[in-house]
Amino acid sequence: MLELRNVTKMYPSGPVALKEVSITVTEGEFVFVVGPSGAGKTTLTKLLMCEERPTSGSIIINNFDVNKLRPKEVPLLRRSMGVVFQDFRLMPTWTVEENVAFAMVVVEVAPRHIRRRVAEVLSLVGLTNKRNQLPGQLSGGEQQRVALARAIVNQPSLVLADEPTGNLDPETSWGIVKLLLDINATGTTMLMVTHANQIVDSLRKRVIALDAGRVARDEEGGVYHG
Amino acid sequence: MVKLRTWGYFADSAGKSMLRNSWMTLASIGTVAVSLLVLGVFLLVAVNVNTIAAQVESQVELTAYLGKLSVTERQALETEIKALPGVTGITFVSKDQAWERLLGWYGNDRAFLAGWEEENPLRESFEIRTDSSHRVAEVANELTGLSGVEEVLYGREIVDKLLAITRMIRLVGIVLMCGLALAAMFIIANTIRITVFARRREIGIMRFVGATDWFIRWPFVMEGLALGVVGALVSASVLAWGYYLAVRSLVRVMPFWPLVSPWPLLQHLALLLLALGAVIGIGGSTVSLRRYLDV
Numbered sequence: 001m002l003e004l005r006n007v008t009k010m011y012p013s014g015p016v017a018l019k020e021v022s023i024t025v026t027e028g029e030f031v032f033v034v035g036p037s038g039a040g041k042t043t044l045t046k047l048l049m050c051e052e053r054p055t056s057g058s059i060i061i062n063n064f065d066v067n068k069l070r071p072k073e074v075p076l077l078r079r080s081m082g083v084v085f086q087d088f089r090l091m092p093t094w095t096v097e098e099n100v101a102f103a104m105v106v107v108e109v110a111p112r113h114i115r116r117r118v119a120e121v122l123s124l125v126g127l128t129n130k131r132n133q134l135p136g137q138l139s140g141g142e143q144q145r146v147a148l149a150r151a152i153v154n155q156p157s158l159v160l161a162d163e164p165t166g167n168l169d170p171e172t173s174w175g176i177v178k179l180l181l182d183i184n185a186t187g188t189t190m191l192m193v194t195h196a197n198q199i200v201d202s203l204r205k206r207v208i209a210l211d212a213g214r215v216a217r218d219e220e221g222g223v224y225h226g
Numbered sequence: 227m228v229k230l231r232t233w234g235y236f237a238d239s240a241g242k243s244m245l246r247n248s249w250m251t252l253a254s255i256g257t258v259a260v261s262l263l264v265l266g267v268f269l270l271v272a273v274n275v276n277t278i279a280a281q282v283e284s285q286v287e288l289t290a291y292l293g294k295l296s297v298t299e300r301q302a303l304e305t306e307i308k309a310l311p312g313v314t315g316i317t318f319v320s321k322d323q324a325w326e327r328l329l330g331w332y333g334n335d336r337a338f339l340a341g342w343e344e345e346n347p348l349r350e351s352f353e354i355r356t357d358s359s360h361r362v363a364e365v366a367n368e369l370t371g372l373s374g375v376e377e378v379l380y381g382r383e384i385v386d387k388l389l390a391i392t393r394m395i396r397l398v399g400i401v402l403m404c405g406l407a408l409a410a411m412f413i414i415a416n417t418i419r420i421t422v423f424a425r426r427r428e429i430g431i432m433r434f435v436g437a438t439d440w441f442i443r444w445p446f447v448m449e450g451l452a453l454g455v456v457g458a459l460v461s462a463s464v465l466a467w468g469y470y471l472a473v474r475s476l477v478r479v480m481p482f483w484p485l486v487s488p489w490p491l492l493q494h495l496a497l498l499l500l501a502l503g504a505v506i507g508i509g510g511s512t513v514s515l516r517r518y519l520d521v
Contacts, residue, residue: 049434072438079436089431106437108229150435 001027001189002048002158007057009043017043019213020057025191027157030184032200033193034224035210041193044210045162048191049083050074062157079107081158082151082188086166088143090135090150096122097131100149107154121149125179141172145179152183159183161192165199173199197224232441240448243421250417251453257413258457258506259464261406262499266465268399269495272392277486279388288362288380290352290369300350303374307354310368312361317353324348349376407506414453414510415517418446422518429519443519447511454507455500462496 002025009018018040025031035041046052047059050066059066062080069077090099097118104114122128125145135143144164151159161180165173177199184190194200200207200223207222208215217226244251295303300318307316319327325346356365362380369378422429432442469492473485 075436075438075441077436078434083434089427089434091428091431102431103435105235106432106435106441108232111231154435 001025001029001062002191003058003060004047005058007047007054007059009040009047009052010055016213018047018054021210021213021215022057023208023215023218025189027189028184028187030181030190030203030205031192032203032205032207032222033191033210034195034197034200034207035216038212039210040213041210042162043213045160045193048081048160050077079154080156081160082154082156084144084147084151084159084161084164086163088135088140088147088167090143090146092135095132095134096127096138096146099135099146100153103150103153109154117153118149121153124152124182125149139172140168141175144168144172144176148176148179148183152188156188158189158191161190161194163193163195165194165196170198177203200224236444236448239445240452243425243445244449244452246424247417247420250413250420254410254414254417254453254510255457255460257406257410258454258503259460261403261410261506262458262461262502263464264406265399265403265502266461266495266499267468268395268402269498270465270469270491272395272399273491274485275388275392275395279385279392282384282388288354288356288366288369288378290354290375291377291379292350292352293374293376295350295374299374303372304352306372307352307369310365312356312358312365313354314357315355319351319353321346321348321350324351407502410454410457410506411510411513414450414507415514417453418450418511418514419518421446421449422514443515446515446519447508450507450509450511450514451504452507454503454505454510456503457506458499458503461503462492462499465495465499466492 002023004021004023007018007021008016010016021040021044033041033044043052047054047066048061050069053066061077064073064077064080066077091102094102100118100121101114104117109117119128119131122131125148127142127145127149130138130142135146138146144167148164151161159180164180165176168176173196180190180192181203204221204223206220207217207224207226209217209222209226219226290307292300292303304316304318307313325348328348354365354369356362366378366380369375429442466488469485469488473488476485
């Protein structure tokens with residue numbers, strides 16, 4: 001599913017971002033990635049999204065070997081994963097429905113399939129009633145649900161959630177996490193990068209803690225502060 | 227393989243951004259139109275001068291301008307010319323006749339000739355016909371050797387001059403066009419850059435949901451193409467309209483040298499301009515995408 005072996009990432013200027021990181025995530029797992037700012041969490045997500053390549057070491061995601069990936073194949077890798085960001089990244093001038101459908105339009109799915117599937121995921125995230133509204137008319141939690149719907153609309157086998165609750169109040173955050181758990185329950189692997197210690201501590205899932213570019217801790221049923 | 231409805235999506239997003247940046251769209255179309263218009267005008271003039279040159283070349287007549295000769299000397303010369311091989315006819319044109327022709331030539335605009343009647347600067351001449359156009363140069367050579375003949379003018383010489391003019395026109399046209407085309411390309415590149423900037427959010431989303439590079443690029447390429455082609459259409463329309471007007475009015479003024487028939491000349495010209503417009507448009511957007519769209 002997801003395998004990093006001795007991954008090191010160095011930037012021309014600045015310290016080593018990741019040092020000899022090895023992580024294996026099997027299909028259907030729910031994993032928290034935690035750690036202080038500058039620990040390498042952002043670099044890790046960039047590597048997973050293939051926005052950057054590792055300096056050394058190998059990364060295999062959904063059977064794609066990142067080191068052997070040609071530029072043309074990068075979009076294929078990205079289609080096999082859904083991504084959610086802290087800042088939602090929605091188009092403000094498009095309706096909820098259009099925002100979600102866009103992920104299917106760019107991978108050239110037939111319009112009738114798009115309509116059906118979009119209706120399905122919107123009902124899953126509980127936004128059927130708001131499908132014709134613009135993101136600006138929604139609360140932060142609702143906007144993140146739209147982003148989540150967009151992330152799973154193409155049925156990826158992996159969802160990468162980069163601080164998905166970072167901009168939300170605790171109560172709303174729980175709503176989002178609940179959805180992530182629901183999606184994970186259908187077999188989708190979930191990788192959630194987060195600072196929300198209460199969530200991590202109460203769910204007792206696998207926790208990978210990064211510190212100064214290294215894996216400081218990787219434990220099942222872990223907590224935020226080891 | 228890009229699907230048909232995806233092309234629809236590309237055209238739609240290209241159209242939307244053209245409407246959104248309507249001023250830049252107009253500026254781009256305008257510069258393309260102006261540069262192609264300049265090229266078109268130069269090409270049309272060159273084609274016509276070429277045609278005139280060909281017409282002149284096919285004429286088998288020479289003109290021998292005479293120095294100051296007495297009537298007897300002139301008659302002797304006439305006999306001598308008639309005897310040259312290849313000469314089939316000869317007509318004498320007096321100074322007065324030459325003057326009358328000049329007046330006729332300028333029609334209503336003859337006012338500027340006023341005051342010249344007294345001295346009449348024109349020369350007497352013989353107009354000499356030959357049996358074939360191949361003979362013209364040969365006869366001209368012979369004529370130049372005769373005493374009393376000051377200067378010999380014939381088709382070839384005029385043709386050479388006309389062809390030199392054509393070359394000049396074409397050269398100037400192409401140089402001007404290249405400069406203007408570069409300017410047009412620059413404006414289009416800038417327009418596309420603004421579009422890329424205006425849509426950076428959308429582009430970012432496209433990237434992480436797995437759109438291919440070409441899927442991201444196509445709308446911009448299409449926008450550039452549309453700007454170039456619309457500009458070309460504008461210039462072709464203006465040229466066609468202008469040329470029809472020119473043909474109509476020049477027929478009345480100089481019926482002896484009619485302009486080249488608009489059809490199929492304008493059709494060919496329009497196709498050429500459209501092709502160039504497309505090249506300018508695609509070129510402009512490509513330059514911009516290379517620099518500003520890091521995909």
